[in-house]
Amino acid sequence: LDEPTNDLDVETLRALEEALLAFPGCAVVISHDRWFLDRIATHILAFEGNSQVVFFEGNYQEYAADYARRHGEEIRPERIKYKKLTR
Numbered sequence: 001l002d003e004p005t006n007d008l009d010v011e012t013l014r015a016l017e018e019a020l021l022a023f024p025g026c027a028v029v030i031s032h033d034r035w036f037l038d039r040i041a042t043h044i045l046a047f048e049g050n051s052q053v054v055f056f057e058g059n060y061q062e063y064a065a066d067y068a069r070r071h072g073e074e075i076r077p078e079r080i081k082y083k084k085l086t087r
């Protein structure tokens with residue numbers, strides 16, 4: 001499923017979650033909806049920077065904590081420093 005939560009109302013989203021949780025097989029879900037992933041994911045295949053692919057057992061929140069632990073300060077965004085223009 002590619003971005004399955006984009007245009008769903010609350011009731012339809014709940015029905016989708018319940019169907020996925022009850023499904024006995026495997027489903028590949030591609031989503032930016034972290035809350036949705038937290039509720040339905042049991043394993044994550046994450047495409048991280050530098051062409052790394054990481055297989056993680058757990059939900060999104062657990063993956064995010066593991067990512068922060070593995071990368072530490074490296075994950076903090078850096079502010080761009082601008083040089084003053086001189087005329």
